[in-house]
Amino acid sequence: MKSFKFKSAEMRIAEATLRKINDWEPKISQLTDEELKxxxxxxxxxxxxxxxxxxxxxxxxxxxxxxxxxxxGKRPYDVQMIGGIILDLGSVAEMKTGEGKTITSIAPVYQNALTGNSVIVSTVNEYLAERDAEEMGLVFNFLGLSVGINKAQMATDLKRAAYACDVVYSVHSELGFDYLRDNMVMSKEEKVQRGLDYILLDEVDSILIDEAKTPLIISGGDNDESNLYTAADLFVRTLNQDDYFIDEETKSVYLTDKGIEKANKYFNFTNLYDIQNSELVHRIQNALRAHKVMKLDVEYIVRNDKIELVDSFTGRIMEGRAYSEGLQQAIQAKERVEVENETKTLATITYQNFFRLFKKISGMTGTALTEEKEFIDIYNMRVNVVPTNKPVVRIDDKDEIYVDMHSKWKAVVKEVKRVYKRKQPILIGTAQVDDSEVLHEYLLNEGIPHTVLNAKQDASEAEIIAQAGQLGAVTIATNMAGRGTDIKPSKEALEVGGLYVLGTEKAESRRIDNQLKGRSGRQGDVGYTKFFLSLDDQLILRFSVQDHWKEIFKSYGEDPIAGESIRKAFLSAQKKIEGFNYDSRKSVLNFDDVIRQQRDLIYEQRDLILNRDDLGSIIRKMIAVAAEQTVNNPYFVKKNNTLDLEGFCNYVNNNFMQLTNKQFTPDEIRKFDREDLINYIRDNWNKEYEKLRQNLINKFGVGGLAESEREIILRVFDLAWQDHINVMDKLRRSTHLVQYAQKNPYQVYTKLGSKKFKELTNTIAIGGTVNLMKNYDAMPATNSLDIQWVFKNMMNKNDSNDNNLKKINFINHLLASEHEHLIKRGLSLEEIENVIASKKEQLLREFKITEKEFEKANNPIENNALAEEIKPAL
Known part of the structure; x- marks a missing residue:
């Protein structure tokens, strides 16, 4: 039966467009350089x-x-043009290693930059970003386009300049961090990005799939709980194998009943899982994971007494990245390095949700077809396999599988020895750092010269790779995926068979194996690939079949296991783990989709505040919500369901009315029912705040008013949002417990998350209103009676402390506030000193404080106790 090869709509468009491009070529080639530009x-x-x-x-x-x-000096091949059209159509172009993906990207980037919209090319590391920006930038500059490079640790103004270019090259993670930082700024001028229009992702599968499991997080605000990490770590060190259970398939670890009993005894608890022990339970879970699941030189390395994470797919160190939710601290405690304080999450987003913000997204890679379903489901991108420029003549041999690890390593060394003897260059791919070091020892014993490339030698990567195709080269590399540097066999090496790629373990994804194979046989070169595996490999250890299989095949001893069934079993295990990983990423995305909707609303409202010159309408809405929430606060409701008039008035007057001449009294509000009281409070707040606004205009002008209000509202926004993120994070961690009650964790999280978001909007409204009504900058500029009245209002009647201390503290606050605004207005140091001196003289006179009393109170040497109590803001 004749097979029918289906062509996607994108591929049909690409082939039709290619014919038109080739028709244009003779005419375009006749143009002078100036005409072309x-x-x-x-x-x-x-x-x-x-x-x-x-x-x-x-x-x-x-x-x-x-x-x-x-x-x-390179004319792009027809297949590179086809790849470029696929990219311009917003799809994934799968192009084999060595087919020139970087040159393929030039045409679609040029096409999209012509619109004037933001065009970003994303790479997996800064070395590639700089290399591509410099090389491809020559073409863009020739055609009159500007090219920028965005790097981590760059100054804000340099970042802004890079994003302002027609084309900007950047590491993918830095793009996400810039987006989060842009949504934390206090003015629109501080933003660096100019829009998320078109992005072209190099190594798209590495970025959108492999790294999608871990969200981008901006942290801050140290949260010291190091004693809990240490306690949990010491406890886990006392456990034996009967005290915990590891689910190899999902890499999860749990305490058994014996382990729980041991924990209760160790920490002197009646029940470890009581709600008050939840933080410690979380630390114990992390300590368990750090000790029993996370492996040194596999998931992380220790360098300069620091824990550095290793990208399991590329073997690279992930600079500046750390595990969240306390796992980093658990690993630090395990490895006996300094335990850093766990930080609070200030902003976070998953890669999936960040890249889905772009209006148009495309990507290129050597391997993506096996994950097409995920690209379609999550990113709405098809994968199109672009044909190679020359036929692939590389030989992919069948896997050799051994019963145990020792037999496998013996066979690998024997094969390396054979290949080295005939001087054929060989690249040996290992899955883990410790595997590369085991093989290193084997080869040393055999006297075979070789080079090792793993996370510890990452700095010399390009140099090592450049030599890997030379005659007689033996290179051991931890996970070659996404390295971004081609291995070019020398002419002599091609004569002896080209590059030999030897894999020592199957990865969790077929894509990674295919990327390793793709290092050989580029551009029609000869080459050879083969995998040597064992029943002790991680792939088999994750399933409960290892012992059973070893018993069945033990008769093979040190010989390879014959037959196709064992190879099919390895492939089946690989597909199953791919499924687990997809489910894991989908779960991360599902949970983040809840907070994504909330984040979009918050960022949209934040942008509204940044871009509005008059915030009056926003403030009135906040006041309306705050009034309703304050009146309906159950704290003021007595047992007989009536309002505690005294308590309510005290609360409102102390929090909202300090800077006003209006004070609410129980007799005044007694006559209102609940709905009318809400309206009455709201109307009074609006009326009084208008007076405060007028004071701000009188002092700082309309621009100063907007700046003051914007800063107050955004600070409330950001603090409330950060607290909300951390609440949602803890909520997500705890929702898995509802499975025991036969409930869906995602549904419970969605329901509780919506409730928490409603609380967040109420918190912002109340906090914003309180801070606006307490803005001391809004006090009258010259009315001493008003200032004295406000000060009297601030005094606690039951406070027996010297009133002079209170007055001096208040004066210090007013002077500090004035000082801050003078700086913002751009006055010189001399001008500021003169204004502050005049203001201080006026305030001392109004509050009847002598210069000597003021200086003494503010001099910590003369009066430590007094200074400690006052804590002057200046």
């Missing part, structure tokens, strides 16, 4: 005149191809 302005004018990007695409791609040929 002028094409950029011509395209921009045509787009402004109403032509669509699709209509000009063939000519744009032809211009890009000609510019690439003239600047880089």
């Amino acid at each position: 002028h094409k950029t302005n011509e395209f921009r004018e045509r787009l402004k005149s109403g032509e669509t990007p699709e209509q000009i695409r063939p000519e744009v791609f032809a211009v890009s191809r000609e510019a690439t040929k003239r600047v880089l």
Whole structure:
């Protein structure tokens, strides 16, 4: 039966467009350099005149191809043009290693930059970002486009300048962090990004799939609980194998009944799982995971007494990354390095939800087809396999499988020895750092010269890879996925069979194995790949079949196991783990989708506040919500369901009315029912706040008013949102417990999350109103009676402390506030000193405080007790 090869709509469009590009090529090639450069302005004018990007695409791609040929000396192949069209259509282009993905990206990036919208090329590390920006930037600069590089640790103004360029190259994680930071700024001018329009992701599967399990987190505000980490760590060190259970399939670890009993005894608890012990339970769970699941030189390494994470897919150190929720601290306690304080999450987003913010997204990689379902489900992107420029002649041999690890390593060393003898370059892929070091010892004993590339030698990566294709080269590499550097076999090496890729373990994903294989046989070169496996490999250890299989195949001894069934079993195990990992990423995304909707609303409202010149309408809405929440607060309801008038008035007057001449009394509010009281409180607050606003305008002008209000509201917004993120984080951690009550954790999280978000909006409204009504900058500029009245209002009648201390404290506050605003207005130091001196003289006179009393109170040497109590703001 004849097989039918289905072509996607994107591939049919790409092939049709390629024919048009080739038709344009002779005409474009006749242009002078100046005429070719002028094409950029011509395209921009045509787009402004109403032509669509699709209509000009063939000519744009032809211009890009000609510019690439003239600047880089390389004419992009037809298959590279097809790949570029696939990228311009917002899909994933799967192109084999060595097919020139970087040059493929030039045309779609040029096409999208013509619109004037933001165009970002995302890479997996800064080395690649700089390399590509410099090399491809030559073409873009030739065509009149500006190119920027965005890096971590760059100054804000340099970042802003990079994003302002027509094309910006950046590491993927830094893009996410910049987005989060942009939504924490206090003015719109501080933002660095100029929009999320089009992004082209290099190694798209590594970024959107492999790294999608861990969210991006900005942390701050140390939370010292180091004694809990230490206590949990010491307890876990006392456990034996009967006290915990590891689920190898899901990599989860739990205390058994014996372990729980031991914990109760160790910590002197009646029940470990009482609600008051929840923080310690969480620490114990992390300590268990750190000791029993996380492995040194696999998931992390210790370098310079610091825990550094290893990317399990690329073998690289993940600079600046740390595990969240206390796991990092648990590993630090395990490895006996300094336990850093766990920090509070200030902002967070998953890779999935960040990249889905872009209006258009595309990506290229050597391997993506096995994960097409995930690309479609989560990102609405199809995967299109772009044909190779030359046929692949590499030989992919069948896997050799051994009963135990020792037999496997013996076979690997024997094979390396054979290959080295004939001088064929060999790249040996290991899954873990400790495997590469075991093999290193074996090869040393055999006297075979070799080079090791793992997370510990990451700095010399490019140099090691450059030599890996030379005659007689033996290179051991931990996980070659996403390395981004081609291995080019020398002419002599090709004559003896090209690059030999030897895999020593199957990865959790077939994509990673395919990437390792793809290092050999680039651009039609000869090459050879083979995997050597054992029943002791991690892939088999994750399933409860290892002992059973070892018993069945023990007769093979040190010989490879024959037959196809065992190879199919390995493939089946790999597919099962791919399924687990997909479910895990989908679960992360489902839970983050709840907070994504909330984050979108908060950031949208935040942008509204940043961009409005008059915040009056927003403030009135906040006051309305605050009034309703205050009147309906159950704290003021007595047992007979009536309002505690005295307590209510005290609360409202102390928190909202300190700077006003209005004070609520029980007799005044007694006559209102609940609904009318809400309206009465709201109307009074609006009326009094208008007076405060007028004071701000009188003192600082309309611009100063907006700046003051914006700063107050945003600070309330940000603090409340940060608290909410941490509440939601704890909520997510605890929802798995509802499974025992036969409830769906996601549904429970969604329901409780919605309730918490409603509480958040109420908190922002009340906090914003309180802070606006207590803004001391809104006090009258010269009315001493008002200032004295406010001060009297602030005094606690039951406070027996010297009133002079209170007055001096209040004066210090007013002077500090004035000082801050003078700085913002850009006054010189001399001008500020003169204004403050004049203001201080006026306030001392109004409050009847002598200069000597004031200086003495503010001099910690003369009066430590007095100074400690006052804590002057200046």
